[in-house]
C-alpha cells in the first residue's frame with residue numbers, strides 16, 4: 001500500500017481506541033500522521049512511539065467542539081507536513097439513556113462533539129483537500145445506519161454527520177473530493193466507559209463483553225483499505241452489512257431486532 005507514502009493524514013480522537021489505531025496504521029503505511037484529541041500527554045506518547053518505529057507524527061491538543069482549535073489542528077498539519085491529504089473525523093462520544101429520562105444537555109453535547117466536531121475540522125481542511133483531490137472519512141457507526149435504542153443523541157449525531165458529508169461529496173463532485181462514511185459495529189475501546197448517562201455523568205463501565213468485539217486495529221485496517229479504494233461507504237462486519245441490507249427490505253423487522261438485542265444488555269434502560 002505505498003499509496004499512502006508521504007501523504008498527510010489528520011486523525012481526530014487519536015488518543016484512544018479506533019483513532020489511536022488509525023494513526024498507527026496510517027503511519028505504518030508510510031503516511032505522515034497528525035494526531036488530535038484533548039489528552040495531550042497520550043498524544044505525545046503515541047506520536048513518540050510512532051516516531052521510534054521510523055514513522056512521521058505530529059500532534060495537537062484539540063477539543064473538536066472549538067472551531068479555533070480545529071483550525072489549529074489543520075494548521076499543525078500544514079506547518080509540519082505542508083498540507084492535508086486525508087482527514088479522518090473520528091473523535092466521538094456515546095450515551096446510554098432512554099429519551100424519556102435524559103437531560104437534553106446530553107444530546108447537545110453529543111451533537112457538539114460528533115457532528116460539530118466533524119463540521120469544524122472539515123471547514124478548515126477542505127481547501128487543502130480540494131487541492132490534492134483528497135479524502136474525508138467520517139467515522140460513523142451502525143447506529144448511523146439505523147436508530148439504536150438508548151442512544152437517541154448518538155444515532156442522531158451520526159445521521160447528521162452522514163447528511164453533512166454526503167452533501168459535501170456532491171458539492172465537490174467536480175473537484176474530485178473523496179468522502180467515505182465508515183460504520184464500525186461494536187469495537188473494544190473506551191467509548192462505553194466514557195458514554196454519558198441520563199444525567200450527563202460518565203457511565204464508567206461497559207454493559208457488553210468487550211472481548212467479543214472487533215479490535216480497533218482491525219477497524220483501522222479496513223478503513224485504510226476503504227480509503228485506498230475511495231469507497232463511499234465502509235461496512236466492516238456482519239452487524240453493519242446485515243443492518244444495511246435488511247433496512248432496505250424489512251425495516252420494521254430491523255426495529256424489533258435492534259430492540260431485542262439492546263434490551264438484553266444488563267441494566268438496559270428499557271425492557
Ligand code: NDP
Pocket residue numbers: 012013014015016017018019036037038039040062063064065090091092093094113139140141142183184185186187188189190191192194
Ligand atoms: P474512545 O472513547 O476510545 O475514543 C474516543 C476519542 O475521541 C478519544 O481519543 C477522545 O480523546 C476523543 N474525543 C472525545 N471528545 C473529544 C473532543 N471534544 N475533542 C477532541 N477529541 C475528543 O472511543 P472509540 O475509539 O470507540 O471511538 C472512536 C469513534 O468510533 C467515535 O466516533 C465512535 O462513535 C465511533 N464508533 C465506535 C464504536 C465502538 O464500539 N467502539 C462503534 C461504532 C463507531 P480525548 O478524551 O483525549 O479528547
